[in-house]
Structures are given as C-alpha cells and as structure tokens.
Amino acid sequence: MEISAISWEQTIPLRQSVLWPNKPPEYCHVDGDIKASHFGIFVDGLLVCVASVYLTSNRARLRKFATDPRYQNQGIGSKMLEHIIQTLRSSQVEVFWCDARESAIQFYDRFGMQACSERFYKADVAYYKMEVAL
DSSP states (O other), X not given: OEEEEOOHHHHHHHHHHHHOTTSOGGGGOOTTTTTSEEEEEEETTEXXXXXXXXXETTEEXXXXXXXXXXXXXXXXXHHHHHHHHHHHHTTTOOEEEEEEEGXXXXXXXXXXXXXXXXXXXXXXXXXXXXXXXX
C-alpha cells in the first residue's frame, strides 16, 4: 500500500463510482479542485482510495473521500485519514473539517472529529459537519 499525491483528474473515476454512481463524472468535479491537494492510495498499482483537501486560511476541508468497495473495511480509509491529519499537523492548519455522511460519523469520530451541526441533506443524503482542532 502506497499513499501519494495525485492530480484531481485521477480522483474523478473513483469519486464518481463510489460516491455518486448515478451521476455523470462531471458531477464529481469540485470548484477549487485545481488548487486543492489530492491523495491516493495504491494497492499493487491500482488506485483504491482518494481524498481531497481544500485549504482556506488556517482551515482544511476534506472532500470527496472515497474507497473502492472491494477495499473497504480493511483499514485503507483509516490510513488515508491518518496520513492527511499528520500532514496537516505539520502545517499552519488549525482546524480540519468535513461534511460527513451520517453513515460515516463513527468512522470520523475515531479520529477525534466531532459533529458541530444539525443534520442536513445533499441530494437526499444525510450529512453532519464534523471537525477537529489540530
């Protein structure tokens, strides 16, 4: 397993197939992708997990975090989040946050992230804003 920086274009197929399989790939492009940092985990040369981080002042936002279903529940997503948090801790970032799908709250909670909003919806999917001070 190898974690490395990747281009935003490399994130699109996995974002689309995991997060929004019924939407076109263009739906998975985010304003700010060009300036964001993108990470990928490769297993035997295959990209199996992607995550993107968008910086605004001293805050970093995690978006479009997706792991190939064939590789879920194997600790790959946890390794990705650990890598990102460790990277951010060595920077000027003070707060790391994301809009977490309700189904993933326990996952983010393991990394010290706390829900800091009421439930809200995007395209009929329930989310909470979660954050952790670094």
